[in-house]
Amino acid sequence: MGFRLVLLLVFLYGGKCExxxxxxxxxxxxxxxxxxxxxSATVPGGIYTDLMNPSNKILGNIxxxxxxxxxxxxxxxxxxxxxxxxVQEDLTKRDVINLVLEGxxxxxxxxxxxxxxxxxxNMFVRYIFEITNTLKAGVxxxxxxxxSPITVSEELAKKQAEDYAVPPDCVPDSYKGECHVxxxxxxxxxxxxxxxxxxxxxxxxxxxxxxAFYVTTIRYVVAEVIxxxxxxxxxxxxxxxxxxxxxxGKLDVSLQTKREPIQTSSEVILGEPNxxxxxxxxxxxxxxxxxxxxxxxxxxxxxxxxxxxxxxxNDKESSTSQKKIGFRKIEIMQDELDSGLAxxxxxxxxxxxxxxxxxxxxxxxxxxSYKRETVDRLxxxxxxxxxxxxxxxxxxxxxxxxxFYEMADKxxxxxxxxxxxxxxxxxxxAEFLSNVQREVNHQVKRIQSHASLAVWGGNNxxxxxxxxxHFNTADNxxxxxxxYIKLYIDTVRDEMRRATKNANFVNSSPTxxxxxxxxxxxxxxxxxxxxxxKHYYNNKKDSLDESIFPTPRFSSEYGYQSLPSxxxxxxxxxSSVLNLNSDFMKHRQHHPDGNDPLKNLIEFQMELPSEDxxxxxxxxxxxxxxxxxxxVKTETEHYRRFMGRFDDQGQGNTMGALFWQLxxxxxxxxxxxxxxxxxxxxxxNFVPNFFSHELVTGxxxxxxxxxxxxxxxxxxxxxxxxxxxxxxxxxxxxxxxNVTQLIGEFEPLVARLVASYDVDQFLSxxxxxxxxxxxxxxxxxxxxxxxxxxxxPSNYFFPSKFKEAKLKxxxxxxxxxxxxxxxxxxxxxxxxxxxxxxxxxxxxxxIKGHFLENGFIQHSLVTTVxxxxxxxxxxxxxxxxxxxxxxxxxxxxxxxx
Ligand SMILES: *[C@@H]1O[C@H](CO)[C@@H](O)[C@H](O)[C@H]1NC(C)=O
Ligand SMILES: *[C@@H]1O[C@H](CO)[C@@H](O)[C@H](O)[C@H]1NC(C)=O
Ligand SMILES: *[C@@H]1O[C@H](CO)[C@@H](O)[C@H](O)[C@H]1NC(C)=O
Ligand SMILES: *[C@@H]1O[C@H](CO)[C@@H](O)[C@H](O)[C@H]1NC(C)=O
Ligand SMILES: *[C@@H]1O[C@H](CO)[C@@H](O)[C@H](O)[C@H]1NC(C)=O
Ligand SMILES: *[C@@H]1O[C@H](CO)[C@@H](O)[C@H](O)[C@H]1NC(C)=O
Numbered sequence: 001m002g003f004r005l006v007l008l009l010v011f012l013y014g015g016k017c018e019x020x021x022x023x024x025x026x027x028x029x030x031x032x033x034x035x036x037x038x039x040s041a042t043v044p045g046g047i048y049t050d051l052m053n054p055s056n057k058i059l060g061n062i063x064x065x066x067x068x069x070x071x072x073x074x075x076x077x078x079x080x081x082x083x084x085x086x087v088q089e090d091l092t093k094r095d096v097i098n099l100v101l102e103g104x105x106x107x108x109x110x111x112x113x114x115x116x117x118x119x120x121x122n123m124f125v126r127y128i129f130e131i132t133n134t135l136k137a138g139v140x141x142x143x144x145x146x147x148s149p150i151t152v153s154e155e156l157a158k159k160q161a162e163d164y165a166v167p168p169d170c171v172p173d174s175y176k177g178e179c180h181v182x183x184x185x186x187x188x189x190x191x192x193x194x195x196x197x198x199x200x201x202x203x204x205x206x207x208x209x210x211x212a213f214y215v216t217t218i219r220y221v222v223a224e225v226i227x228x229x230x231x232x233x234x235x236x237x238x239x240x241x242x243x244x245x246x247x248x249g250k251l252d253v254s255l256q257t258k259r260e261p262i263q264t265s266s267e268v269i270l271g272e273p274n275x276x277x278x279x280x281x282x283x284x285x286x287x288x289x290x291x292x293x294x295x296x297x298x299x300x301x302x303x304x305x306x307x308x309x310x311x312x313x314n315d316k317e318s319s320t321s322q323k324k325i326g327f328r329k330i331e332i333m334q335d336e337l338d339s340g341l342a343x344x345x346x347x348x349x350x351x352x353x354x355x356x357x358x359x360x361x362x363x364x365x366x367x368x369s370y371k372r373e374t375v376d377r378l379x380x381x382x383x384x385x386x387x388x389x390x391x392x393x394x395x396x397x398x399x400x401x402x403x404f405y406e407m408a409d410k411x412x413x414x415x416x417x418x419x420x421x422x423x424x425x426x427x428x429x430a431e432f433l434s435n436v437q438r439e440v441n442h443q444v445k446r447i448q449s450h451a452s453l454a455v456w457g458g459n460n461x462x463x464x465x466x467x468x469x470h471f472n473t474a475d476n477x478x479x480x481x482x483x484y485i486k487l488y489i490d491t492v493r494d495e496m497r498r499a500t501k502n503a504n505f506v507n508s509s510p511t512x513x514x515x516x517x518x519x520x521x522x523x524x525x526x527x528x529x530x531x532x533x534k535h536y537y538n539n540k541k542d543s544l545d546e547s548i549f550p551t552p553r554f555s556s557e558y559g560y561q562s563l564p565s566x567x568x569x570x571x572x573x574x575s576s577v578l579n580l581n582s583d584f585m586k587h588r589q590h591h592p593d594g595n596d597p598l599k600n601l602i603e604f605q606m607e608l609p610s611e612d613x614x615x616x617x618x619x620x621x622x623x624x625x626x627x628x629x630x631x632v633k634t635e636t637e638h639y640r641r642f643m644g645r646f647d648d649q650g651q652g653n654t655m656g657a658l659f660w661q662l663x664x665x666x667x668x669x670x671x672x673x674x675x676x677x678x679x680x681x682x683x684x685n686f687v688p689n690f691f692s693h694e695l696v697t698g699x700x701x702x703x704x705x706x707x708x709x710x711x712x713x714x715x716x717x718x719x720x721x722x723x724x725x726x727x728x729x730x731x732x733x734x735x736x737x738n739v740t741q742l743i744g745e746f747e748p749l750v751a752r753l754v755a756s757y758d759v760d761q762f763l764s765x766x767x768x769x770x771x772x773x774x775x776x777x778x779x780x781x782x783x784x785x786x787x788x789x790x791x792x793p794s795n796y797f798f799p800s801k802f803k804e805a806k807l808k809x810x811x812x813x814x815x816x817x818x819x820x821x822x823x824x825x826x827x828x829x830x831x832x833x834x835x836x837x838x839x840x841x842x843x844x845x846x847i848k849g850h851f852l853e854n855g856f857i858q859h860s861l862v863t864t865v866x867x868x869x870x871x872x873x874x875x876x877x878x879x880x881x882x883x884x885x886x887x888x889x890x891x892x893x894x895x896x897x
Pocket of ligand 1: 032033076077078147148151
C-alpha cells in the first residue's frame with residue numbers, strides 16, 4: 001500500500017497555529033493469528049463494515065437471514081488495525097504532539113513505530129496519548145491491537161464472581177446474544193436486545209488524528225445559561241490541555257446577539273491542574289435578556305441559536321472553539337400534591353407537556369449510528385412532521401453524535417440523556433468506577449452546552465430492577481444497593497455535577513425523583529404512579545381497553561410491537577418465510593413471549609383472514625401495524641387526558657408521554673414507529689395526530705358506560721370560544737347521520753371533559769338503530785376548531801370492536817396520482833372508496849418516501865393524500881408501484897382453493 005494522502009488542518013491566527021493531522025482513511029486489517037490478513041479497512045469504521053467490504057468479502061450482508069448467528073465468530077477474534085503515514089517536519093517542531101482518538105471500540109493496545117503508547121478500555125472516552133518523542137518526521141506506523149470484547153467481558157465477570165457475582169449471567173436465550181456486557185464500557189445493546197441482534201463491534205469508530213501545539217489547546221468549552229433576573233448569566237468553563245502550567249495569555253469571548261456582539265477579553269494564567277488533572281478558566285458573561293430571543297421546545301416557539309467564540313491567544317499560539325448557544329431555562333418540577341409529588345418539565349416558566357419517543361442506537365454499528373443521513377432522516381421524521389418535543393436517548397445505547405445534538409437544538413427537541421447503563425446490575429470496583437468517571441467527565445463536557453439537553457438520567461430501569469429483585473439480588477441486597485449508590489450517585493451524579501452548574505439529573509428511569517433520594521436512592525416502588533416517571537408494558541390484555549393503563553405523573557416508556565412491511569422484510573429474507581411460525585420469523589422475534597402476543601392483541605379487536613387466504617402473511621403484517629398504531633394512540637390519549645387532572649385516588653396530573661421506540665437496528669418485530677429501512681409504520685403516521693398540541697378525543701368510560709368527549713390544549717393560549725363536532729356515520733354511507741356541535745371556551749393545560757353521553761342512547765338518537773345494536777352500525781368522527789378553521793386532527797370513536805362492527809367489505813382504489821412540485825418529490829394520491837373504510841394503507845413498495853396521511857379512516861367518497869418521495873420519481877412510476885389495502889379488503893376473504 002502506498003502512502004496515504006496527508007491532510008493537514010491548520011488553524012491560523014496571526015501566523016501562530018495549532019496543527020491537526022487526520023489519520024483516517026484506508027488502513028489494513030488482520031486478525032492476530034493471521035488467518036485473515038492484508039484486508040482493507042476504513043477508519044473511522046468498524047470490523048463488520050470492513051469484513052462486509054466487497055474488496056474483502058469475508059462477510060455477506062450481516063442484516064440478512066440468520067447471519068447474526070453465522071457471524072458470531074467475528075467478535076471472538078482479536079483484530080489488528082494498522083497503517084503508515086507521513087509526518088511533515090513542521091508538525092514535529094511543536095512542543096507537544098498528541099495522538100487523539102475520539103472513540104475506540106473498545107480494548108486496544110496502541111503502538112506508534114512499534115512503541116506502545118497506550119491502551120483503551122472505554123468506547124465513550126476520548127483518549128489522548130502524548131507521542132512527542134515517539135513520532136518522527138517522515139514515515140510512521142500506527143497499530144491498534146484489539147482484544148475480543150467477548151473474551152474480556154467474560155474474564156472480568158469471572159474475576160468479579162470470585163468475590164460475588166454481578167448479574168445477569170447472560171441475556172435471555174431468546175435474544176441469541178452475548179453475555180456480561182455490563183462489565184465493559186461499550187454499547188450494551190451491541191451484545192443484543194429484545195429488538196436487536198448481537199454485533200459486538202470492534203474498531204476505531206470515531207476520528208483519529210494527531211494534534212501538535214507549542215503551549216496549549218482548548219479541550220472543551222462548557223457554556224451554561226443561568227437565569228438571573230433581567231439578565232442571563234452565561235457561565236463558560238474553558239478547559240485547556242493539561243501538563244502545560246504557568247502559561248499566560250488572553251482569553252477572548254464573543255457572543256453573537258440580536259444586536260452588537262458581546263465581547264470580553266481577559267488575561268489568564270493557566271496554573272497547576274486541579275486534583276482531577278484539569279486546568280480551566282471560568283468566564284461569566286452577562287447577557288441582557290432583551291438582547292437575545294428565547295429558545296423553545298418544538299411547537300412552543302422558535303429555536304434561535306447564537307454563536308459563542310472562545311479564543312485563547314499568547315505570543316506563541318492561538319486556540320479557538322465555537323458553540324451555538326440557546327437561551328432557555330429548563331426545570332423539573334416536583335411540587336407537593338395531595339398524594340405524592342408532581343413530575344414535569346417547565347421551560348422558560350411555562351409547564352410543558354413532554355410529547356416524544358425513546359431512541360435506541362440509530363444503528364447497531366456505532367460508526368453508522370453517527371452518520372448524518374441517519375440523524376437527518378430520523379430527527380426530521382420527529383420534528384418536521386409532528387409536534388413531538390422530547391427524545392429520550394436510552395441508556396442501553398450510545399451517547400449520540402455532536403451533529404445529533406446540534407439538530408436537536410435546531411428542532412427544539414429536548415433531550416433526556418441517559419448515561420449508558422441499562423437493565424443489569426453493574427460492578428462497582430475501583431477500576432470500573434474510575435473508568436466510568438472518565439466517561440462521565442468527557443461526555444458531560446462534550447454535550448452539556450446544548451440548549452436541547454434537558455436532563456441527564458443515571459441509568460435505565462436499574463433502580464426498579466434492584467427494588468423488584470429482578471436479578472435475584474435480594475439475598476445480598478445491601479451489597480448491590482451499596483454498589484448502586486457508589487456507581488450512580490457517588491460517581492455518575494457527582495462527576496456530572498463537578499462539570500456543570502445547573503444540569504438536571506434523575507437517578508434512574510423509572511424513578512420517584514426526589515422521593516427516591518429520600519428513600520436512600522432505591523425506592524420501594526420506583527414505578528409508583530404518585531412520583532416521578534413510569535414504564536408500562538402489557539402484551540396480554542386488550543390494548544384498546546383504556547382501563548388497563550396506569551395513570552402516572554409522567555410516562556417515559558410504553559409501547560407495542562408490530563412487524564415491518566413486506567418490502568422491508570424482502571431486504572433480508574425470502575417471501576416464503578414471512579409467516580409468524582417460520583423459523584426465520586421466530587429467530588427475529590427476541591421477546592421471550594415470542595410471536596403469540598402479536599396475534600393475540602390483534603384478535604381481541606379484529607378478525608384475521610383465514611390461514612388459507614393467499615394474502616394471509618401480508619395481512620398479519622398489516623394488522624400488527626394497525627394494532628400497534630391504535631394501541632399506542634389509545635394509551636397516549638389516556639395519558640393526555642390526565643393533564644392537569646386527578647382521579648379519585650390522587651393519580652394523574654400526567655405531564656409526559658414518551659412512547660417506545662422511534663427506530664430499529666434491523667428488520668425484525670419491534671416497538672419501532674420507523675423500521676430499519678426508513679419506512680414509516682402506521683404508528684408513525686398516527687403520531688402527528690395523537691401528539692397534536694390541541695386534541696379532542698372520544699373515550700369510552702367502562703364504569704359509567706359513557707362516551708366522554710375531552711379537549712386538550714398543551715399551550716397556555718387562551719383562544720376564546722371554540723366548537724367540537726361529533727359527526728355520526730353508519731358503516732353504509734358517506735352521508736353523516738347526524739352532527740352534534742359542542743361550543744365552549746376550553747382552558748389550556750387542563751384536559752377538560754366537555755360532554756358525556758350514554759353511548760347506546762346517543763347512537764340510537766343519532767339514527768344508528770335500536771339502542772342494543774346501534775353501536776355495531778356506526779362510528780363517530782370528532783374534530784374541533786374555532787370559527788371556520790379546524791384546529792385539531794380528525795379523531796374517531798369506534799363504539800364496538802372492529803370484528804363486531806357491521807363494516808362493509810368495501811372496494812378502495814387509487815384513481816389518480818399527480819405530481820405537485822416541479823422536482824418529482826411531492827405527489828397527491830386520490831383514493832376512492834365505495835363505503836367507509838378503515839386504516840386505508842397505501843404502500844409505495846420500492847419507491848422510498850412516506851405519506852403524510854396513511855392508515856387513515858376514509859369516510860368520504862374520495863380522499864386526497866400527499867406522498868413525499870426520498871428521491872425524484874414520476875407519477876407514472878409511483879402509480880405503478882402503489883398498492884392499497886384496508887381492514888376489510890375483499891381480497892382477504894377469498895379462500896386460496
Ligand atoms: C483472542 O485473545 C484471547 C486472549 O489472549 C485468546 O484467549 C483467544 O483465544 C483469542 N481469540 C482468537 C480467535 O484467536
Ligand atoms: C461567576 O458567577 C457566579 C454566579 O454569580 C459566581 O459564583 C462566580 O464566582 C463567578 N465566577 C467568576 C469567575 O466571575
Ligand atoms: C473567534 O474569535 C477570534 C478572536 O477574537 C477571531 O480571530 C476569529 O475569527 C473568531 N472565529 C469565528 C469563527 O468567528
Ligand atoms: C432466498 O432464497 C434463495 C434461494 O433459495 C437463497 O439463495 C437466498 O439465500 C435466500 N435469501 C435469504 C435472505 O434468505
Ligand atoms: C361542524 O358542524 C356545524 C353544524 O352542523 C357545521 O356547520 C360545520 O360545517 C361543521 N364543521 C366541520 C369542520 O365539520
Ligand atoms: C342528533 O343527535 C342528537 C344527540 O343524540 C339528538 O338529540 C338529535 O335529535 C339528533 N338529530 C337528528 C336530526 O337525528
